[in-house]
Amino acid sequence: MHIAKSHRRLALTSLRSVAAGAALAASFAPGALALDEVHLQTDWIPSGEHAAYYGAWSKGIFEKHGIDITITRGYGSGDTVTKLANGAFDFGVADFGAVLAARAKLGMPIKTIGMIYTHSPHSLFVLESSGIEDFQDLEGKRIGITPGNSHKLYFPKVAEKAGTDPSKIVWVNTDGATMAPLLIQGKLDAAPFYSIHYYYQNKAAEAAGEKIRVLPFEKVGFAIYAASLVTTDEMIEEKPELVERFLAATYEAFEWARENPEEACTLHTERVPEVAMDDCMGSLAAVNGFIFNAHSDETGLGNFSPERLAFTWAAVKEAQAIETDFDPAEALDTSLVPGE
Structure with a gap:
């Protein structure tokens, strides 16, 4: 490489020399390149x-x-x-x-x-009120998912690194537009989001008296x-x-x-x-x-x-x-x- x-x-280097010559010529001509x-x-x-x-x-x-x-x-x-x-x-x-x-x-x-x-910003959002603090706490819990979502595809590797049994996770097919509201309402225990979207999702949660906790995939070594x-x-x-x-x-x-x-x-x-x-x-x-x-x-x-x-x-x-x-x-x- x-x-x-x-x-x-x-x-x-040769291309830049040609470009530099063209730019110099243009500086003496009416109008710009x-x-x-x-x-x-x-x-x-x-x-x-x-x-x-x-x-x-x-x-x-x-x-x-x-x-x-x-x-x-x-x-x-x-x-x-x-x-x-x-x-x-x-x-x-x-x-x-x-x-x-x-x-x-x-x-x-x-x-x-x-x-x-x-x-990757792959992460799961949970509510602080749920008591879920890490990936091991997700066993037996309901995680929302949309068809083909890469969070689910990558989760076995994340679970392996986190010491979580993926067979004990309950995946719930959900429409992407309803994912955050269902989490905030407590109808889901966790939802897949990019961590970069935390600010405005948490703003919605706080309006409902809740607060979101982020579980980033990267924190368990899935980088x-x-x-x-x-x-x-x-x-x-x-x-x-x-x-x-x-x-x-x-x-x-x-x-x-x-x-x-x-x-x-x-x-x-x-x-x-x-x-x-x-x-x-x-x-x-x-x-x-x-x-x-x-x-x-x-x-x-x-x-x-x-x-x-x-x-x-x-x-x-x-x-x-x-x-x-x-x-x-x-x-x-x-x-x-x-x-x-």
């Missing part, structure tokens, strides 16, 4: 967890990197990777597990080009890569300089949003007025912990460790019953991540 990265950097039009689709609805993207759009961070960005909401990582592979947009935000599965099972020509979440930046093989091969600028702009957006959360959320809520300012601030603060942490300090922002990559692939392979002999390194190329 390091050799490939060196070759990529060498090629980009046209921006590259780029369409980014996220993984889900534009809640506060996406404030860095939408805020940076208004702030002009993408434009600074020569990109005229358009951002649209996603409908789940599986939908994002499928549409990306079919050419519906240029870049996407998708769970790395979905990228692995799409590549290993279906041969989709897509790759992760930069990690976002160093570990797998999650949200990532993705694009097609064709984009990487034919427009590596654009990929590098997109990555540079996006990681700059993350840094800017961490340092200026109020400004990021103000700009985000202007574009997405249905998101409340306090919900945005709460979600953005939670998201930052998945992007900036000891693991990203060790690997470098956007990069990965071989050990966590191997564990992620093992978890995804087991959860989705993938029998293909596949090298997970084929599903990612982080050679264009800035600063490496």
Whole structure:
């Protein structure tokens, strides 16, 4: 991987020289160089967890990197990777597990080009009043679930690490829209959520006189890569300089949003007025912990460790019953991540 990265950097040096010459010529010509039009689709609805993207759009961070960005909401990582592979947009935000599965099972020509979440926000929400304090306390309890939800697929591995007997869990099929209300009403003992959604779900619980406790999968050692930046093989091969600028702009957006959360959320809520300012601030603060942490300090922002990559692939392979002999390194190329 390091050799490939060196070759990529060498090629980009030539590309940058050409780009620099073009920019110099443009400085003496009337008008500016046209921006590259780029369409980014996220993984889900534009809640506060996406404030860095939408805020940076208004702030002009993408434009600074020569990109005229358009951002649209996603409908789940599986939908994002499928549409990306079919050419519906240029870049996407998708769970790395979905990228692995799409590549290993279906041969989709897509790759992760930069990690976002160093570990998964998968967690279970319980009420503090329930007395449930850890995963072992869930034995004999009712956990809500929706069809195909990855929380249930990953739970056997979590239970193994937590010392919980998964056969003693009662899974209750539930509509996703009613999951939180049923938990708050005490009709479910636990419900699967991403921990980054704690703020506004707990706000609803407190309005009913309750408080939510979070049981993160990661706390028992289930640390797998999650949200990532993705694009097609064709984009990487034919427009590596654009990929590098997109990555540079996006990681700059993350840094800017961490340092200026109020400004990021103000700009985000202007574009997405249905998101409340306090919900945005709460979600953005939670998201930052998945992007900036000891693991990203060790690997470098956007990069990965071989050990966590191997564990992620093992978890995804087991959860989705993938029998293909596949090298997970084929599903990612982080050679264009800035600063490496």
